[in-house]
Amino acid sequence: MNTILKKTQLSDDVFQLRVHAPLIAEERKPGQFVIVQIDSNFGERIPLTIADADLREGSITLIFQTVGKTTLKLAALKEGDAIENLLGPLGRPTHIEKLGTVVCIGGGIGVAPLHPIAQGYKQAGNKVIIIMGARNQKLLILEQEMRAIADELIICTDDGSYGRKCLVTEPLKELCLQEPKPNFVVAIGPPIMMKFCAETTRPFAVPTFVSLNTIMVDGTGMCGGCRVTVGNETKFVCVDGPEFDGHQVDFDNMMKRLRSYKTLEDKARHTCNLEQAIARKENESKP
Amino acid sequence: MSHPTPEQLAAAANKCLKDLEQLPALKVKDRLAIPMQEMPSQDPQVRRHNLMEVALGYTPAQAKAEALRCLQCKNKPCVAGCPVAIDIPAFIQAIADGDYQKSVDILKQSSLLPAVCGRVCPQEEQCQKPCTVGKALKDVNQAVSVGRLERFVADWEREQGKVKLPVIKPETGKKVAIIGCGPAGITVAADVRREGHAVTIFEAFHKPGGVMVYGIPEFRLPKVIVQKEVETLEQMGCKIQTNFVVGRTRKLLDLMAKDGFDAIFVGVGAGLPKFMNIPGENLVGVFSANEYLTRANLMRAYDFARADTPIFRSNKVAVLGGGNVAMDAARMAVRLGAKEVHLVYRRSRVEMPARIEEVGHAEEEGVIFHLLENAKRIIGNEQGLVTGMECIRYELGEPDASGRRRPVELKGSEFIMDVDTVICAIGNESNPLLRQTTPGLDHNKWGNIIADASQLTSLPAVYAGGDIVLGAATVILAMGQGRIAAAAINKALAAQPAGQT
Numbered sequence: 001m002n003t004i005l006k007k008t009q010l011s012d013d014v015f016q017l018r019v020h021a022p023l024i025a026e027e028r029k030p031g032q033f034v035i036v037q038i039d040s041n042f043g044e045r046i047p048l049t050i051a052d053a054d055l056r057e058g059s060i061t062l063i064f065q066t067v068g069k070t071t072l073k074l075a076a077l078k079e080g081d082a083i084e085n086l087l088g089p090l091g092r093p094t095h096i097e098k099l100g101t102v103v104c105i106g107g108g109i110g111v112a113p114l115h116p117i118a119q120g121y122k123q124a125g126n127k128v129i130i131i132m133g134a135r136n137q138k139l140l141i142l143e144q145e146m147r148a149i150a151d152e153l154i155i156c157t158d159d160g161s162y163g164r165k166c167l168v169t170e171p172l173k174e175l176c177l178q179e180p181k182p183n184f185v186v187a188i189g190p191p192i193m194m195k196f197c198a199e200t201t202r203p204f205a206v207p208t209f210v211s212l213n214t215i216m217v218d219g220t221g222m223c224g225g226c227r228v229t230v231g232n233e234t235k236f237v238c239v240d241g242p243e244f245d246g247h248q249v250d251f252d253n254m255m256k257r258l259r260s261y262k263t264l265e266d267k268a269r270h271t272c273n274l275e276q277a278i279a280r281k282e283n284e285s286k287p
Numbered sequence: 288m289s290h291p292t293p294e295q296l297a298a299a300a301n302k303c304l305k306d307l308e309q310l311p312a313l314k315v316k317d318r319l320a321i322p323m324q325e326m327p328s329q330d331p332q333v334r335r336h337n338l339m340e341v342a343l344g345y346t347p348a349q350a351k352a353e354a355l356r357c358l359q360c361k362n363k364p365c366v367a368g369c370p371v372a373i374d375i376p377a378f379i380q381a382i383a384d385g386d387y388q389k390s391v392d393i394l395k396q397s398s399l400l401p402a403v404c405g406r407v408c409p410q411e412e413q414c415q416k417p418c419t420v421g422k423a424l425k426d427v428n429q430a431v432s433v434g435r436l437e438r439f440v441a442d443w444e445r446e447q448g449k450v451k452l453p454v455i456k457p458e459t460g461k462k463v464a465i466i467g468c469g470p471a472g473i474t475v476a477a478d479v480r481r482e483g484h485a486v487t488i489f490e491a492f493h494k495p496g497g498v499m500v501y502g503i504p505e506f507r508l509p510k511v512i513v514q515k516e517v518e519t520l521e522q523m524g525c526k527i528q529t530n531f532v533v534g535r536t537r538k539l540l541d542l543m544a545k546d547g548f549d550a551i552f553v554g555v556g557a558g559l560p561k562f563m564n565i566p567g568e569n570l571v572g573v574f575s576a577n578e579y580l581t582r583a584n585l586m587r588a589y590d591f592a593r594a595d596t597p598i599f600r601s602n603k604v605a606v607l608g609g610g611n612v613a614m615d616a617a618r619m620a621v622r623l624g625a626k627e628v629h630l631v632y633r634r635s636r637v638e639m640p641a642r643i644e645e646v647g648h649a650e651e652e653g654v655i656f657h658l659l660e661n662a663k664r665i666i667g668n669e670q671g672l673v674t675g676m677e678c679i680r681y682e683l684g685e686p687d688a689s690g691r692r693r694p695v696e697l698k699g700s701e702f703i704m705d706v707d708t709v710i711c712a713i714g715n716e717s718n719p720l721l722r723q724t725t726p727g728l729d730h731n732k733w734g735n736i737i738a739d740a741s742q743l744t745s746l747p748a749v750y751a752g753g754d755i756v757l758g759a760a761t762v763i764l765a766m767g768q769g770r771i772a773a774a775a776i777n778k779a780l781a782a783q784p785a786g787q788t
Contacts (some may be wrong), residue, residue: 023536040493042587069595085493088532108479217586217596220387220491220532221718222501222558223578229569239720253569256671260571261597 002083002214005059010141013066014109015075018049022058024088030116031094031211031243034062035219036074037085044070047216049113049236050089051142063112063141084242090219091242094209096120097137100183101127103175105168105197107189108134111142113211114188118149128150129182131171133189137162168193169200176204187246191255198246210246212237215260228254290651291328293343300324307355307428315358319420323429324353326644330432331651335621338505338589341648342406350439351777354383356420364417370767373397375414375433382436388449390440398437400766402445402512405438407503407611408763409642428643430523441761445515454520455510459554461780463692464489464548466721469497471554471753473516475776476525476771480551482777485757486525487548491532494585497556499762501585503630504615506622507645510590534724543748550748550776553736554769557754558718563607563709567665572599572673576608576712583619601708603627605676606654607662608712609639614646616710617654628654633661633681633694659683659694663701665709676704715759733758742772750776 006018024034028050039041046068052061066072077083094117102121106114111132122128130150135158147153154171155163164171168189175182176202185208187197194210201208214226214237221239228235231248235241295706310317325359329360334341334435345353357379362490365375374393381390395400408414414433415421421430444450465472467488480486495501496513517606521527533539533555560575562568579598582588588598597775604620606613609632621629630649632639635658639646650656659681680700683692717734729737729745736751737746737757752768754760 023531027536037493039595042590042594042596044586044597045493063690085489085530087493087532087536089535090532217578217581218492220535220558221720222560223581224560224562225577225578227562227569234569236559239559239718250569253671256571257569259670260599 002086004077004079004081004083007077008275009043009141014105014139014141015064015066017064017074017077018054018057018059019062019083020058021060021086021088023222024086025053025055025058025060028053028060028089028237029093029240030096030120031113032089032091033113033213033219033242034060034086034088035090035216036062036083038068038073038077038083040071040084043084045085045217045219047090047219048280049211049213049242051112051115053116059159063109065109066241087219087281090238092240094186096124096245099123101129101180103129103131103182103185105131105166105172105185105187105189105193106133106146107187107193108139109141110187110189110193110211111140111146114186115142115145115149116190117186117211118146123151126184129175130154131156131168132163133157133168133193133269135159141248159190167196169196172200175207176201177188181238185246186211191258194246194249195251198249198251202247208246209243210249211242212244212249212254214254214258291325292330293346296325296327297346297348300346300352300525303352304348307352317357318358319423321352321356323356324349324432324435326432326435328648331648331653334506335652338622339540340509341372341458341506341642342441345435345439350382351385353432353436354379357383358419360419364419365414365431368414368417369397370413370763371397371770373414373437378440378475379431379433379474382440387440387443391444391449394437394440394650397767398763399477400470400516401437403440403470403499403508403516404763404766405434405436405441405456406508406512407642407761408434409761410434410645413763445512450515450519452519453477453481455481455523458485459483459780461485461549461783462487462547463776463780464533464542464551464746465545466539466551466553467491467497467555467755468495468517468527468529468755469554469556469765470499471765471769471772472497472552473520474766475552475554475750475752475773476520477523478770478773479776480523480525482780484780488525488527489531489533489537490518490527490529491555492585493529495527495529497730501581502612502615504580504584504619506618507602507615512642532720534720536643539721539725539728539749540746550750552742552769552772552776553721553744553749553751553755554753554765555718555721555755557715557735557757557759559716559734560711561714561716562594563662563713565662565664567667568711569675570665570666570667570673571671572707573665573709573711574599576606576612576710577715579616579710580612580619583623589619589623596714598623599708603629603706604708604710605629605631605662605704605706606710607631608710609634609641610646610712610714611641612647612714613712614641614654618645618649618652618714620708621652621654625708627658627706629706630654630775631657631660631678631704633659634691635659635683638691648747657704661694662709666703673707676706676709677701678704696708715754717755717758719753738768740771741775742768743775748779
């Protein structure tokens with residue numbers, strides 16, 4: 001169960017795992033996520049979005065960036081290893097329907113969860129415009145896969161090393177200024193990107209949905225650690241989301257909540273780097 | 288009051304038994320004169336810094352002395368107070384006779400988890416409330432300590448390695464799915480398996496046990512006890528599938544349609560934490576008790592060095608609520624190193640739903656009680672961190688619908704409590720996941736699944752029990768409903784033609 005069938009490194013710190021999980025593959029829909037835990041006794045439970053699934057193989061694809069202790073450990077697993085605990089699919093699936101023109105925006109690793117959603121909108125008969133953003137060309141992922149779906153693909157990099165040198169909000173604003181305006185926008189990426197995408201479309205009244213990735217423990221509604229303020233109401237990302245109306249989300253509060261354990265995590269990562277260095281030293285000293 | 292050591296309590300019990308030996312036969316008067324045996328416990332100053340169990344359990348002499356206090360009433364008022372109707376006088380008499388095996392056998396006829404219930408049941412509200420001894424001594428706290436005696440023999444059985452597997456009838460070829468591996472689910476699993484039906488328990492978490500592993504802390508209910516009960520289930524042939532959330536990994540009805548289960552029991556608990564709906568509740572440093580306790584218990588965040596799951600390091604903590612969960616959260620915060628832990632409850636002490644023993648333990652450990660006070664808003668700084676909590680004082684007014692005197696705000700009594708962490712322990716409501724994904728499963732306005740007297744829901748062959756039906760309640764009530772559901776499932780399956788194997 002949960003065996004890693006294929007592991008690919010997509011960029012310096014982004015990895016793709018194809019994991020044998022036939023039940024999740026069968027039930028999963030765009031927008032849903034899994035909870036991953038590497039070690040039942042002391043491991044942390046973290047949410048990861050399902051980027052893709054292969055029914056024939058009974059596998060799901062996970063794409064993640066190594067940002068903390070658990071993702072670093074996950075990246076250290078090899079093909080043939082198993083992920084000890086994998087729970088899902090969780091969250092409400094994306095509501096996909098034919099709306100007309102849909103702009104799908106993916107920032108950094110956010111392109112991974114965006115992929116099945118863009119695919120869904122395309123299959124539903126929408127014109128799909130995809131905007132992908134990354135700090136530089138090396139950090140861009142899934143370009144070919146997205147190109148295959150998109151009616152129009154716009155790439156933005158912060159340093160101009162590929163595509164346009166701008167933030168994703170620039171082409172988004174241009175699209176909103178055109179007539180007819182896009183009918184719907186989906187933005188997935190770092191919170192700050194999602195916040196500004198929502199701010200960009202707000203004056204144009206283009207409905208804009210975002211997919212939130214908050215701190216979770218159980219992922220099934222039990223802890224409330226993932227709660228966010230949406231339109232002055234408290235919502236749980238795990239059972240009410242992960243997708244919400246971007247114009248209603250209190251991003252500032254969400255970003256603060258994401259930093260709840262920042263100092264502790266930095267410490268954890270520090271030890272982890274230290275452990276890695278020790279492990280390297282030990283390996284070097286071996287004949 | 289100084290803390291009596293286990294040695295002092297044991298010596299007192301030994302002396303008491305010696306004195307009793309001088310008497311030809313015990314009269315009611317003699318039994319009532321035997322002092323109630325106090326539970327030996329870890330010294331409060333020591334246990335504030337560890338997670339080991341607080342209550343240490345009776346010595347055999349204490350158990351015998353306590354058992355001799357029982358008057359063996361003919362009308363057995365205590366049995367009527369027990370949700371699963373354990374023959375209490377009989378199991379206590381067996382302890383008095385020194386026949387522990389017989390005592391365990393009597394307990395297990397009615398209760399599957401005596402080692403758990405002996406520890407976490409609210410006995411003062413149940414079996415011990417109508418106890419004649421308590422009434423004669425005009426103090427419910429002087430009643431026979433049924434729970435402590437139950438724990439004593441259940442622990443004896445486990446520690447002696449005498450846990451016997453129940454007899455399993457020949458395989459029937461019928462399959463029962465149990466959703467949720469908590470107290471209700473475990474009870475149903477055992478009772479249904481005994482009839483020879485195949486049982487699979489589906490658990491969303493990575494470990495079985497439900498609230499007994501994620502919620503109730505080690506210092507109140509050691510994990511090995513729950514583990515042992517789960518192992519027994521596995522030895523009986525029950526299959527436990529962890530990491531499986533019914534409604535998402537598989538739709539409830541697909542378990543019957545696609546996987547061939549003949550009946551389903553839903554025991555998923557009341558999983559969704561309630562918040563106060565006051566300003567500042569989403570600040571950093573505000574937690575549900577569920578989250579705080581799950582991090583500390585199930586995820587082992589107390590083990591700072593080894594656990595990957597972080598937990599907030601607090602200086603001054605406020606816990607909102609007056610139930611067992613509030614006590615657990617407050618006492619956990621003490622153990623995690625908080626300098627001050629305040630418990631804020633808007634009614635008075637007598638209305639507190641927590642077990643008297645837990646309230647006492649919390650107080651001994653230095654938790655500061657704020658009764659007739661409540662939070663109005665939580666205050667934060669620019670980083671979104673909690674820096675304080677505005678509270679208001681209350682007084683007790685006229686009784687409300689529940690018969691308890693309604694707390695009334697005292698205008699102008701607001702004050703600021705200096706805290707960096709707020710833990711909300713004001714209860715749980717039902718998790719929406721299953722009802723959202725299961726058409727036709729009727730529920731009430733609070734989201735609790737509606738079940739009839741045999742625990743059958745609005746869907747054929749789907750039963751439910753425990754907190755998902757009751758709303759947040761207790762382990763023993765969940766077990767009680769589990770027993771009823773299991774009996775109904777067994778009856779329904781027996782009436783069906785034999786299944787295919």
